[in-house]
Amino acid sequence: xxxxxxxxxxxxxxxxxxxxxxxxxxxxxxxxxxxxxxxxxxxxxxxxxxxxxxxxxxxxxxxxxxxxxxxxxxxxxxxxxxxxxxxxxxxxxxxxxxxxxxxxxxxxxxxxxxxxxxxxxxxxxxxxxxxxxxxxxxxxxxxxxxxxxxxxxxxxxxxxxxxxxxxxxxxxxxxxxxxxxxxxxxxxxxxxxxxxxxxxxxxxxxxxxxxxxxxxxxxxxxxxxxxxxxxxxxxxxxxxxxxxxxxxxxxxxxxxxxxxxxxxxxxxxxxxxxxxxxxxxxxxxxxxxxxxxxxxxxxxxxxxxxxxxxxxxxxxxxxxxxxxxxxxxxxxxxxxxxxxxxxxxxxxxxxxxxxxxxxxxxxxxxxxxxxxxxxxxxxxxxxxxxxxxxxxxxxxxxxxxxxxxxxxxxxxxxxxxxxxxxxxxxxxxxxxxxxxxxxxxxxxxxxxxxxxxxxxxxxxxxxxxxxxxxxxxxxxxxxxxxxxxxxxxxxxxxxxxxxxxxxxxxxxxxxxxxxxxxxxxxxxxxxxxxxxxxxxxxxxxxxxxxxxxxxxxxxxxxxxxxxxxxxxxxxxxxxxxxxxxxxxxxxxxxxxxxxxxxxxxxxxxxxxxxxxxxxxxxxxxxxxxxxxxxxxxxxxxxxxxxxxxxxxxxxxxxxxxxxxxxxxxxxxxxxxxxxxxxxxxxxxxxxxxxxxxxxxxxxxxxxxxxxxxxxxxxxxxxxxxxxxxxxxxxxxxxxxxxxxxxxxxxxxxxxxxxxxxxxxxxxxxxxxxxxxxxxxxxxxxxxxxxxxx
Numbered sequence: 001x002x003x004x005x006x007x008x009x010x011x012x013x014x015x016x017x018x019x020x021x022x023x024x025x026x027x028x029x030x031x032x033x034x035x036x037x038x039x040x041x042x043x044x045x046x047x048x049x050x051x052x053x054x055x056x057x058x059x060x061x062x063x064x065x066x067x068x069x070x071x072x073x074x075x076x077x078x079x080x081x082x083x084x085x086x087x088x089x090x091x092x093x094x095x096x097x098x099x100x101x102x103x104x105x106x107x108x109x110x111x112x113x114x115x116x117x118x119x120x121x122x123x124x125x126x127x128x129x130x131x132x133x134x135x136x137x138x139x140x141x142x143x144x145x146x147x148x149x150x151x152x153x154x155x156x157x158x159x160x161x162x163x164x165x166x167x168x169x170x171x172x173x174x175x176x177x178x179x180x181x182x183x184x185x186x187x188x189x190x191x192x193x194x195x196x197x198x199x200x201x202x203x204x205x206x207x208x209x210x211x212x213x214x215x216x217x218x219x220x221x222x223x224x225x226x227x228x229x230x231x232x233x234x235x236x237x238x239x240x241x242x243x244x245x246x247x248x249x250x251x252x253x254x255x256x257x258x259x260x261x262x263x264x265x266x267x268x269x270x271x272x273x274x275x276x277x278x279x280x281x282x283x284x285x286x287x288x289x290x291x292x293x294x295x296x297x298x299x300x301x302x303x304x305x306x307x308x309x310x311x312x313x314x315x316x317x318x319x320x321x322x323x324x325x326x327x328x329x330x331x332x333x334x335x336x337x338x339x340x341x342x343x344x345x346x347x348x349x350x351x352x353x354x355x356x357x358x359x360x361x362x363x364x365x366x367x368x369x370x371x372x373x374x375x376x377x378x379x380x381x382x383x384x385x386x387x388x389x390x391x392x393x394x395x396x397x398x399x400x401x402x403x404x405x406x407x408x409x410x411x412x413x414x415x416x417x418x419x420x421x422x423x424x425x426x427x428x429x430x431x432x433x434x435x436x437x438x439x440x441x442x443x444x445x446x447x448x449x450x451x452x453x454x455x456x457x458x459x460x461x462x463x464x465x466x467x468x469x470x471x472x473x474x475x476x477x478x479x480x481x482x483x484x485x486x487x488x489x490x491x492x493x494x495x496x497x498x499x500x501x502x503x504x505x506x507x508x509x510x511x512x513x514x515x516x517x518x519x520x521x522x523x524x525x526x527x528x529x530x531x532x533x534x535x536x537x538x539x540x541x542x543x544x545x546x547x548x549x550x551x552x553x554x555x556x557x558x559x560x561x562x563x564x565x566x567x568x569x570x571x572x573x574x575x576x577x578x579x580x581x582x583x584x585x586x587x588x589x590x591x592x593x594x595x596x597x598x599x600x601x602x603x604x605x606x607x608x609x610x611x612x613x614x615x616x617x618x619x620x621x622x623x624x625x626x627x628x629x630x631x632x633x634x635x636x637x638x639x640x641x642x643x644x645x646x647x648x649x650x651x652x653x654x655x656x657x658x659x660x661x662x663x664x665x666x667x668x669x670x671x672x673x674x675x676x677x678x679x680x681x682x683x684x685x686x687x688x689x690x691x692x693x694x695x696x697x698x699x700x701x702x703x704x705x706x707x708x709x710x711x712x713x714x715x716x717x718x719x720x721x722x723x724x725x726x727x728x729x730x731x732x733x734x735x736x737x738x739x740x741x742x743x744x745x746x747x748x749x750x751x752x753x754x755x756x757x758x759x760x761x762x763x764x765x766x767x768x769x770x771x772x773x774x775x776x777x778x779x780x781x782x783x784x785x786x787x788x789x
Contacts (some may be wrong), residue, residue, distance in 0.1 A: 014062035016114035119186030427648020520568025683764035
């Protein structure tokens with residue numbers, strides 16, 4: 001897509017994404033908080049749409065990532081928007097409203113989801129909803145009932161049931177349902193992306209019921225018009241419908257507590273139970289349910305999301321030596337029993353309501369759960385996260401000798417960290433509120449609990465091997481390192497391709513992922529033009545026996561790692577995927593990828609036959625199917641290779657890695673904050689900006705060149721670093737960075753950029769320059785500079 005191309009539909013989706021991901025927050029797109037109101041004197045032009053204000057250039061950038069955000073593109077952004085029939089207004093310096101960041105919104109400022117920019121992601125959104133909260137739900141369109149029936153045919157169909165023809169209520173819904181097809185849905189959505197945001201009612205399918213089901217599943221994002229067309233709508237804030245707790249919530253506790261122990265159980269069942277369920281159980285379940293979308297949005301590793309079935313709510317203790325309490329929790333997904341895992345909890349007692357993080361006794365933990373807690377305890381980020389949490393929360397431990405409610409408040413972050421693996425205590429991070437405060441807040445208590453969930457989320461991410469950094473100015477949002485984000489995607493999606501220019505850290509991610517205990521076995525291989533089916537899958541290989549040449553069927557890389565998959569999770573990492581003829585290398589085993597029920601495949605002469613086998617048929621166990629993970633890398637700047645075919649692209653999830661910006665470099669290594677590297681980092685980023693604006697994303701350079709300027713050392717087990725001397729750094733510029741830029745300029749014959757590049761080198765005092773030599777077809781570009789280099 002050219003940098004000024006877009007459509008009204010893409011701009012409408014960009015506005016949805018702005019509302020969900022950027023409005024009211026500090027993000028990589030800018031500061032859009034109430035503390036920094038906009039429009040302002042420096043940004044007076046803004047879009048006015050659906051009673052809301054949006055920054056023009058940022059919306060165009062979201063709609064088209066190739067758009068340039070530099071200051072001279074303001075008029076271009078306005079032309080793009082006006083060509084798509086959007087109103088752009090200019091407040092002027094004296095007329096800027098002070099509150100229009102939130103103008104046009106009700107009191108709620110929380111958002112759920114938005115439409116994506118690809119058909120594949122749109123299908124994933126439909127599947128998530130059809131198999132989640134919308135499963136088994138009935139909707140009505142023009143007086144006719146339909147029911148969402150979940151997912152079928154290995155995730156390629158969404159089932160929609162018709163009601164029984166008879167009015168008898170004991171009859172089941174139609175046994176021959178209609179089904180929404182993945183392929184035509186993706187095709188229809190891609191057409192919608194290029195539209196004016198208003199499409200015919202049959203854009204997804206010629207079958208009316210299927211279009212009805214799609215719009216119903218996305219009813220917060222799409223809507224029907226009176227003329228029967230489908231329109232992209234503005235995303236609405238989430239309305240809090242949770243009613244809150246009342247004074248009776250705590251009073252019923254006190255009445256139960258005042259009952260003699262010998263009759264407490266009987267009196268509870270006969271007298272107090274209905275009141276208790278109405279004022280304690282029901283609102284606590286409602287709070288639990290209201291938080292489920294946030295748990296899913298944060299991608300937290302919790303196991304259960306349905307308290308209505310009673311699985312995640314503990315029973316009230318009405319006798320014995322237990323304190324009177326009621327407990328609910330989201331628990332970690334590695335636990336065999338919900339009580340034997342770290343959890344995000346809420347507890348009601350007669351004297352208070354509290355919520356937060358809790359690690360109960362590690363003695364009953366499974367090995368996998370114990371490993372997760374150990375990973376969190378050893379994380380270098382934990383102390384910093386706890387220091388921020390200690391501002392709002394109490395750090396405490398639950399110990400046998402505690403005086404009140406079994407909990408002892410502690411002041412030291414280090415003491416809390418040391419208690420994580422201590423079997424004698426149970427550390428927690430709590431937010432405690434008195435009954436009067438809980439009752440006074442009413443429904444608004446939900447936002448306090450939700451805020452706590454977001455702030456505590458990094459603790460659960462640490463257990464998964466992620467390295468989160470919490471920014472208090474962003475409402476506790478979590479930024480993850482590329483390797484932790486990618487590992488999480490690999491765990492969930494299993495087949496992933498990392499693409500990007502050389503030097504963006506694709507191979508480094510493998511080194512970091514290899515350290516993770518999640519995988520039982522990892523294997524690394526590199527594709528090249530000579531890679532073929534026999535080396536990857538299996539085939540006839542020469543060998544010797546009794547000094548005679550023989551030919552044996554031999555398993556290749558994929559079949560060997562499938563053997564390991566019988567024992568646990570395995571990762572096959574393929575570097576430089578697109579340097580080989582991929583369809584020829586994979587052959588018919590391409591059907592294993594992205595297929596939950598792959599067919600039995602006959603692989604001739606691949607060494608599959610055993611003593612009892614009579615054929616070469618590959619039969620995978622359920623464990624092998626579940627445990628196989630494949631990650632491949634592709635260099636997008638390599639023009640000597642052909643793009644992947646559509647069949648392969650459908651089966652993988654693509655992640656594009658970008659070079660780090662200045663802030664990301666500083667977070668990745670403290671050396672980039674040193675004064676010696678500042679001009680080199682600045683010049684490198686400026687050159688990338690020049691290349692990107694002129695030739696696109698595939699012309700830029702990866703940040704690995706900058707890491708070569710740092711010499712990491714280890715002295716007596718302590719990690720140290722030093723910045724390389726000036727001569728060594730200039731050698732990196734002269735023999736690595738600039739020659740790569742020269743190759744790109746020569747290949748594209750883009751000689752006019754030489755002056756811009758030399759100007760950037762001069763501005764940052766890099767004593768090197770590009771020079772042309774010769775004319776016409778013999779014209780060359782040379783790197784000139786310091787003779788000492």
